[in-house]
Amino acid sequence: MTLIIFKTLLILIIFLISLGIAAYSTYGERKIAAFLQDRIGPDRAGPFGILQPIADGVKMFLKEEIIPNVSNKWLFILGPCIFMVTALMTSAVIPWGLPLEISGVKYNLQVADINIGILYVLGVVSLGVYGIMIGGWASNNKFALLGAIRASSQMISYELAMGMSVIAILLMNDGSLSLNSMVENQGTGKLYGFINISGMNWNVFYQPVAFLIFLICAFAECNRTPFDLAESESELIGGFHTEYSSMKLGLYLFAEYINMFISAAVISCLFFGGYNFPGISYLQEILPANIVSLISVAVLFGKIIFFIFFFMWIRWTIPRFRYDQLMRLGWQWLMPLSIINMLITGAVLIWIRN
Amino acid sequence: MGSEIIFYLLSALSIFSALVVVFSKNPIYSVLSLIVCFFSIAGHYVMLNAQFLAIVHIIVYAGAIMVLLLFTVMLLNLNKESEPHKSNLIKVAAIVTGGLLMLTLLASLRTSQLPVYVSPTDLGLGTVQTVGKSLFTDYLLPFEISSILFISAMIGAVVLAKKER
DSSP states (O other): OHHHHHHHHHHHHHHHHHHHHHHHHHHHHHHHHHHHTTOOOOOSSSGGGTTHHHHHHHHHHHSOOOOOTTSOHHHHHHHHHHHHHHHHHGGGGOOOSSOEEETTEEEOSSSOOOTTHHHHHHHHHHHHHHHHHHHHHHTTOHHHHHHHHHHHHHHHHHHHHHHHHHHHHHHHTTTOOOHHHHHHHHHSSOBTTTBOOTTOOOGGGTOHHHHHHHHHHHHHHTTOTTSOGGGOHHHHTTGGGTTOOHHHHHHHHHHHHHHHHHHHHHHHHHHSOTTOOTTHHHHHHHSOHHHHHHHHHHHHHHHHHHHHHHHHHHHTTSOOOOHHHHHHIIIIIIHHHHHHHHHHHHHHHHHHHO | OHHHHHHHHHHHHHHHHHHHHHHOSSHHHHHHHHHHHHHHHHHHHHHTTOHHHHHHHIIIIIIIIHHHHHHHHHHHTOOTTTSOOOOHHHHHHHHHHHHHHHHHHHHHHHSOOOOOOOOOSOTTTTSHHHHHHHHHTTTHHHHHHHHHHHHHHHHHHHHHHSOOO
């Protein structure tokens, strides 16, 4: 019974944190854009403009709701709902930190430790396409439909390379697909077998190629620059959400930031040791377990925030790809590269184990 | 008891959504309810403790194949006006074949029993490890042959779609 209460609380907290981080990502995006372009950025609402997301939210809610006359009304409403739900669903399998111990019982800081963790993430991500496609089609607008087609074909194409690059990690992880065991494995053992720093056995040091492929695919899956062809405003006006207004547009934009948050979390878990940090075992000896657990959660969030910053940094630095360049990169470069990476990883693993 | 209730709910959902696929006038609704149907079937897999099959079912069918189908339906913009008129001969033929199908179904369903939820006995059966092991040992030949089939289908599609120079 206490387990159910704990899990419900955990789900609620993760939900609120996702929304909070998504809200402050909009603020962060504008501040970072301003910083990179040598401007000041939003500074009117509250000190340093810190209340800007709330002002934006109020603005979104108070705008007029417009549902185009000719569109399919139910699907038009369903689109953003599906996009938001799929964005929030992914966080269920991410291990947020070391287990907490309350009155002698250990509670994992993970909603569901299913043995197909990473496949679950890939599956839910592939469902996000529906929100875009249904929304773009129901708008009954050529630009929206074109944007939806671009977005979904891009997501389908990059999913393949993404899945292939993860296989190399799975091979190293003795074939376990659970994200929890992947993170645990990165906290034990010596780096390259001789560098003895506890909690530093990160996958990125073994699989830099897989990490690069995964990162590029994550950009494409989130429809972020340099792959934001879905909404390239100079060609398609606004892409699949051209016809949307008020909070329905808000849901689309919000879900995009949640997607970014989740992919940052998945990247940190797969390649950067999740909640592990150098010196974790030393801290475990001198501090109570619960405090180390909270520190590990903070470390994971530090990594996530760094990757969100990285996403924004790229967005304001690199121009957008052309559509054929995008497809060529996905199919002719990333796919073969990830397959070769997988083969080499397998061969090296067999060579080491024999 | 709880799993039995879930089983009946899932079964009702899958049958209802399958009926919507057939009876709905709007092809978009058909496609969307087919996706719901796939999800309820994936739910059945989870109930049988075959998590891997469930998630692969979702990734392959709901995530890839249905997206392509939705693409086609949305781009073709099927509606009543563009549907060709059918002649009386075809209508009669459809009635006869439909009646025959119903006869066969009735004959086969007459002796069958209603499905009952059977809880899985071997809990490790549906994991990735067991499925992978049996695919690559006991069923290696069928597995490889089906992958060759897929590859040839893919190459065939590329050859057909390629412009002649």
